[in-house]
Amino acid sequence: MIERIDSDQIRILNEKANKIRELIIEMLLTAGSGHSAGPLGMADIFTAFYFHILNQDPKNPDMKDRDRLILSNGHICPVRYATMALRGYFDISELQTLRKINSRLQGHPHRTSLPGVETSSGPLGEGLSQGIGIALAAKIDKAKYQVYVIASDGEHQEGNIWEAVMFAGKMKLNNLTLVIDRNNIQIDGFTEDVMPLEPIVDKYKSFNWHVIEVDGHNIEAFINAINEAKSIFEKPTVIIAHTIPGKGVDFMEKDYLWHGSPPNKEQAREALKELRTLGNKIISEHQ
Amino acid sequence: MLNKDLYLNENIFETPTLEATRDGYGKALLKLGEENPNIVVLTADLAESTRVDEFAKNFPDRFFDCGVAEQNMAAIAAGLGVSGKIAYISSYAVFSPGKNWETLRTTVVYNHSNVKIAGHHAGIMTGPDGPTHQATEDIAITRCWPKMKVIVPADSIEAYKATYNSSESEDPYYIRFTRDKTPVITTSKTPYDENKIQVFWVSNNPQVTIAATGYMLYYALIAASNLQKEGVETEVLNISSIKPLDQDTILKSVSKTNALITIEDHQVDGGMGSAISEMLSRRRPTLQEFVGLQNTFAESGDTKALIEKYGLSSKSIQEKTINLLKRKNG
Numbered sequence: 001m002i003e004r005i006d007s008d009q010i011r012i013l014n015e016k017a018n019k020i021r022e023l024i025i026e027m028l029l030t031a032g033s034g035h036s037a038g039p040l041g042m043a044d045i046f047t048a049f050y051f052h053i054l055n056q057d058p059k060n061p062d063m064k065d066r067d068r069l070i071l072s073n074g075h076i077c078p079v080r081y082a083t084m085a086l087r088g089y090f091d092i093s094e095l096q097t098l099r100k101i102n103s104r105l106q107g108h109p110h111r112t113s114l115p116g117v118e119t120s121s122g123p124l125g126e127g128l129s130q131g132i133g134i135a136l137a138a139k140i141d142k143a144k145y146q147v148y149v150i151a152s153d154g155e156h157q158e159g160n161i162w163e164a165v166m167f168a169g170k171m172k173l174n175n176l177t178l179v180i181d182r183n184n185i186q187i188d189g190f191t192e193d194v195m196p197l198e199p200i201v202d203k204y205k206s207f208n209w210h211v212i213e214v215d216g217h218n219i220e221a222f223i224n225a226i227n228e229a230k231s232i233f234e235k236p237t238v239i240i241a242h243t244i245p246g247k248g249v250d251f252m253e254k255d256y257l258w259h260g261s262p263p264n265k266e267q268a269r270e271a272l273k274e275l276r277t278l279g280n281k282i283i284s285e286h287q
Numbered sequence: 288m289l290n291k292d293l294y295l296n297e298n299i300f301e302t303p304t305l306e307a308t309r310d311g312y313g314k315a316l317l318k319l320g321e322e323n324p325n326i327v328v329l330t331a332d333l334a335e336s337t338r339v340d341e342f343a344k345n346f347p348d349r350f351f352d353c354g355v356a357e358q359n360m361a362a363i364a365a366g367l368g369v370s371g372k373i374a375y376i377s378s379y380a381v382f383s384p385g386k387n388w389e390t391l392r393t394t395v396v397y398n399h400s401n402v403k404i405a406g407h408h409a410g411i412m413t414g415p416d417g418p419t420h421q422a423t424e425d426i427a428i429t430r431c432w433p434k435m436k437v438i439v440p441a442d443s444i445e446a447y448k449a450t451y452n453s454s455e456s457e458d459p460y461y462i463r464f465t466r467d468k469t470p471v472i473t474t475s476k477t478p479y480d481e482n483k484i485q486v487f488w489v490s491n492n493p494q495v496t497i498a499a500t501g502y503m504l505y506y507a508l509i510a511a512s513n514l515q516k517e518g519v520e521t522e523v524l525n526i527s528s529i530k531p532l533d534q535d536t537i538l539k540s541v542s543k544t545n546a547l548i549t550i551e552d553h554q555v556d557g558g559m560g561s562a563i564s565e566m567l568s569r570r571r572p573t574l575q576e577f578v579g580l581q582n583t584f585a586e587s588g589d590t591k592a593l594i595e596k597y598g599l600s601s602k603s604i605q606e607k608t609i610n611l612l613k614r615k616n617g
Binding site for chain 2: 110111112118119120121122123125126127129130131132133134135136137138140141159160163164166167
């Protein structure tokens, strides 16, 4: 099981998540294109994974029995890159190469470009299936690693997802945990307007999955949910993480127009000011 | 005459032995399953007709039936392939690599996952099922993928060798199989090397190069034999590997003949003939005739009738070869 965390650890992890949000804004500004809302919304969960949950070694990213973290909705990769850099997989300065020529940080992740990225992704609906394949390989090899897949809510409109959900239910894949970023937005609007996903809990239950709902910004609650998932042996588990798109930057929060856009210089300055002062709760050293 | 150095079946013109290429696939998987614990096989509800049912019986822990879900099958295989497994996915070519093309592109090819795509029931040979099940574009949509291997075995023995051989590389492969029993041209002694095209029919003074892929090789050999009787000497190349393409052997042949006819059960647009034409237009522009589907779907029908109607028969190959020769000499 994953160790529980105390209040000091919670504070440290929250600070890391805040730092990751700053890095996301900085890299998107330099890149000049990319997605803002999703990466910011998932900063807490990526922090929990890379700084507490995953059995991984940044200096040995191909470690045989490492836990696998599959990112299905590849467009939120800035949060993965920023978290990996902060965790020590590569130098933070490399984040400035996002989406630029000759970079390992492709606009959507490429497995063979960057060690530690388990799959290539971007086209939606394919990550859970790949996670299933990796989980099956672990079963064949009697390996102990856990497979975590992060998927978006909007990509549940892809048929491939439901093919995979059906398959994982059939195979009772208890070494597989799916985390859904339930932020309610997609490019064209709110998910429930574009193509409703609810009742998503009932849908997963009917496919023989164990379902947990959690506040995606409560790192302690998320770690507890991961532990609950590990204790379920007879079925795969989905953690539906309710998140706020654009979390941490007031003018981006809950606005679907920030799904696929980067900040301009002025907006980035505004966002960084808010993040560096923790929403004006502290006076920044930069002021 | 048949190339003596290749240990080909001498009986093919009189009493050919018949076996489907898919049977070679199934046998090779069974052998691989015994030898290599990392071999895994997936299907999308087509275990028997893609000949993976024996593998399933013998290695149930390494066999996964995904149900009728080709995208899921492709991406699950991709996950297995990046985790030390060698994954063979078995469905009809229309569905895989047809229906799941982008999934394969991203999760297998771009991802460089160790997955071998077996596309069954390819070509108009799928006959009575009609064009919905006759994959006639699969070579085009796989050979355009960077660093992909695209293999079309000529008979069941070559299908066995191609399947077995593909396990020794970490690269993704597309291997094309057909449904009906077709003449077994090669023997276990015939050399197989995906980097080397074999010249199956040789002549002292060849006037036309005939390049055929898959079971069409048999029709090409019949045509070559008949043409020989009419005094037209040819060389017949077995293009079982479309990618990689052994350029040197093709160039060597067309440097003698200055005329090429390509034969395939596939659309002529983007197929094997196109692959060779693209190469020759760069290195040695050559007069070329294309035999295959000409900008049309086929239809339901008996295989033999379809092959005749759509211009793939030996007779049609002979006529087109003669016409090509006239153009060359005209």
